[in-house]
Amino acid sequence: MIKMGLFCGLMAVIYAVFFIVPPAQGLGNFVRIAFFHIPVAWVSVLAFLLSAYWATQYLRKREMKYDWKSAASARLGFLFCVLATISGAVFAKLTWGVYWNWDPRQISIFILLLIYGAYMTLRSAIEEEEQKAKISAVYSLLSFVTVPFLIFIIPRFYFSLHPEPIINHLGRVDMDNVMLYVLLLTLGVCTALFWGLLSSSVSNVQKRHLANPIHSNDKDKVKI
Amino acid sequence: MNNNVVVQLINVGKKYGEKQLFQGINQVIKPGQCLAITGPNGSGKSTLLKMIAGVSKPSTGLICIGCGDRFFQHEESVGYMGMVSPEIVFYHAMTGIENLVFLSRCRGVACSLQYASELCATVGLNEYSNKQLSMYSTGMKQRLKFAIMLAIQPSLWLLDEPSSNLDGKGKEIMGVIIDTALKQMATVIVATNECWEMEYASAQITLA
Amino acid sequence: MPVHKLPLREAVWLVFSKDLLCEFRNRYAISALIMFALVTLSSISMTIGAVMLSDELTAVLLWIIIFFCAMAGLSRAFVQEQEAGTLFTLQIYLQSQAVIFGKMLFNIVLLMGLTVFIILLFILFLNVDFSLWKIFFVILVCGDIGIGAVATLTAAMVARAQGQHCLFTVLTFPILLPQFLGAIHATATVLGGNMPSVSQFIFMAGYDAVIISGSYILFEYLWYD
Numbered sequence: 001m002i003k004m005g006l007f008c009g010l011m012a013v014i015y016a017v018f019f020i021v022p023p024a025q026g027l028g029n030f031v032r033i034a035f036f037h038i039p040v041a042w043v044s045v046l047a048f049l050l051s052a053y054w055a056t057q058y059l060r061k062r063e064m065k066y067d068w069k070s071a072a073s074a075r076l077g078f079l080f081c082v083l084a085t086i087s088g089a090v091f092a093k094l095t096w097g098v099y100w101n102w103d104p105r106q107i108s109i110f111i112l113l114l115i116y117g118a119y120m121t122l123r124s125a126i127e128e129e130e131q132k133a134k135i136s137a138v139y140s141l142l143s144f145v146t147v148p149f150l151i152f153i154i155p156r157f158y159f160s161l162h163p164e165p166i167i168n169h170l171g172r173v174d175m176d177n178v179m180l181y182v183l184l185l186t187l188g189v190c191t192a193l194f195w196g197l198l199s200s201s202v203s204n205v206q207k208r209h210l211a212n213p214i215h216s217n218d219k220d221k222v223k224i
Numbered sequence: 225m226n227n228n229v230v231v232q233l234i235n236v237g238k239k240y241g242e243k244q245l246f247q248g249i250n251q252v253i254k255p256g257q258c259l260a261i262t263g264p265n266g267s268g269k270s271t272l273l274k275m276i277a278g279v280s281k282p283s284t285g286l287i288c289i290g291c292g293d294r295f296f297q298h299e300e301s302v303g304y305m306g307m308v309s310p311e312i313v314f315y316h317a318m319t320g321i322e323n324l325v326f327l328s329r330c331r332g333v334a335c336s337l338q339y340a341s342e343l344c345a346t347v348g349l350n351e352y353s354n355k356q357l358s359m360y361s362t363g364m365k366q367r368l369k370f371a372i373m374l375a376i377q378p379s380l381w382l383l384d385e386p387s388s389n390l391d392g393k394g395k396e397i398m399g400v401i402i403d404t405a406l407k408q409m410a411t412v413i414v415a416t417n418e419c420w421e422m423e424y425a426s427a428q429i430t431l432a
Numbered sequence: 433m434p435v436h437k438l439p440l441r442e443a444v445w446l447v448f449s450k451d452l453l454c455e456f457r458n459r460y461a462i463s464a465l466i467m468f469a470l471v472t473l474s475s476i477s478m479t480i481g482a483v484m485l486s487d488e489l490t491a492v493l494l495w496i497i498i499f500f501c502a503m504a505g506l507s508r509a510f511v512q513e514q515e516a517g518t519l520f521t522l523q524i525y526l527q528s529q530a531v532i533f534g535k536m537l538f539n540i541v542l543l544m545g546l547t548v549f550i551i552l553l554f555i556l557f558l559n560v561d562f563s564l565w566k567i568f569f570v571i572l573v574c575g576d577i578g579i580g581a582v583a584t585l586t587a588a589m590v591a592r593a594q595g596q597h598c599l600f601t602v603l604t605f606p607i608l609l610p611q612f613l614g615a616i617h618a619t620a621t622v623l624g625g626n627m628p629s630v631s632q633f634i635f636m637a638g639y640d641a642v643i644i645s646g647s648y649i650l651f652e653y654l655w656y657d
Contacts, residue, residue, distance in 0.1 A: 313517035
């Protein structure tokens with residue numbers, strides 16, 4: 001049922017982006033890429049926040065289900081972050097002529113990518129499950145704590161060697177009402193897609209875990 | 225001043241991933257008593273000692289360490305406890321006396337160099353006390369561990385295979401030290417498979 | 433049997449002096465770090481010849497060398513203890529805050545010593561003029577505290593993992609990036625003869641404070657099972 005709903009939502013969004021949204025001033029048809037890029041970037045940040053939240057829950061309660069959720073969120077977040085980086089680079093090439101020029105938003109998404117990458121490398125380097133859960137939870141929280149500093153430093157950091165961005169990011173431009181509604185729709189559908197993928201990933205891990213009767217534990221049953 | 229420390233193990237169990245090491249351990253150990261933990265290799269004797277030491281947490285159950293009618297918080301109990309274990313490794317770049325002084329000071333015991341020398345002499349490390357740990361044999365390192373116990377004088381003694389690597393003289397010295405500790409109402413827990421070490425014990429737990 | 437509790441300040445000093453003594457006797461880290469700094473800077477100086485570097489490039493170069501020296505040498509705080517087997521001894525004898533702050537202090541002092549050496553090399557090889565040296569010193573201290581603090585905590589994380597040295601750099605860099613960029617920006621400003629704004633200093637000091645308090649809370653989870 002939910003999968004049908006998600007599929008319909010996705011179809012509706014694709015239709016809206018390609019047929020309902022008018023070409024933007026200056027950007028023309030390229031603006032349609034933004035309707036993919038913005039939701040995907042938003043979800044990668046959301047996944048990061050959720051991962052940090054569940055990491056805190058794990059450290060407090062020491063229940064494996066929080067570690068599964070935190071790790072699944074990070075894996076999906078990484079995927080969405082890669083999509084956001086690529087779509088952003090393509091958009092940049094089409095509108096500004098270069099794929100990458102360390103524009104503030106590009107710096108932020110890149111750092112998020114590094115944090116996700118580091119988190120996943122850390123997880124793969126530790127074998128024992130409880131150690132893995134504990135140490136990656138600590139790293140998740142440590143990286144979360146530095147994010148406010150990124151938000152402050154990035155806008156101030158302009159190297160004179162690099163050109164300033166020519167065009168303001170779409171989010172700061174006053175938007176056409178139609179565009180705004182379609183954007184909100186895509187944000188909603190993307191978030192729902194992320195949530196669906198997350199639930200299915202976590203329940204897969206739970207099934208694998210419960211298939212082994214030795215560590216069957218009611219506490220570990222997951223409800224998202 | 226004696227701190228009569230009581231250790232209570234309530235339904236303690238430990239599980240590593242898929243392997244259940246042990247479960248359902250219930251015991252009370254009072255001051256002046258010695259508990260022996262026995263069992264085959266890999267049964268979890270060292271693990272149980274580490275849990276009592278506070279370094280590891282039990283998967284199920286509770287370990288309560290207290291004095292009088294008050295139970296200690298987690299890090300508080302560390303100050304009352306001393307451990308002899310094969311896993312305790314000293315700093316090879318420092319001498320025996322330096323290691324002794326450092327570890328005693330970690331516990332807040334101001335140990336002068338002269339007193340440290342005397343303790344080393346008590347455990348039979350006279351000539352080696354000023355040599356770096358890299359030159360010590362395993363037997364000497366074991367004796368040094370007992371010297372540190374004498375320096376910090378803990379109320380709770382956790383001994384994991386205390387006579388390992390000790391020669392006859394070393395075992396004698398060790399016996400005297402444990403005996404004295406019990407007479408001073410220390411609480412002693414020994415993990416061992418040696419029969420003669422178990423003779424000190426008034427109670428025994430066997431891990432299958 | 434008396435129970436003595438060591439005040440935190442003394443316990444931190446104890447760990448710090450123990451690390452200092454062992455390092456002094458072994459000289460594992462310090463010799464490698466000094467050679468690393470010398471080789472890197474001299475190779476750059478040799479290849480660029482008489483060319484004058486801009487303020488920004490000099491600032492970037494300085495902090496990159498400090499960063500990579502840190503990555504080469506600061507992980508030993510926990511990794512060496514783990515490899516020698518003495519980590520367990522510390523767990524038995526010391527409280528967690530003493531260990532993290534003692535080792536953090538050691539790493540920061542080591543890094544500061546190395547930074548002084550690197551600055552001397554900069555003056556020697558690249559003829560850099562540090563006219564606003566008091567302000568510059570403050571920036572160095574803030575930056576080094578940040579790098580030292582983060583490196584100590586990530587060293588504790590990788591101590592029990594595989595592929596430790598590689599993983600150490602990978603984990604530290606994203607966390608350190610805000611402070612790194614801030615320090616480079618402030619240094620570039622100072623080298624140009626201008627005062628960095630007050631908010632820059634607040635930012636750097638704030639970052640250090642957050643990392644140190646974060647370590648205080650998070651390290652306990654790493655230390656005990």
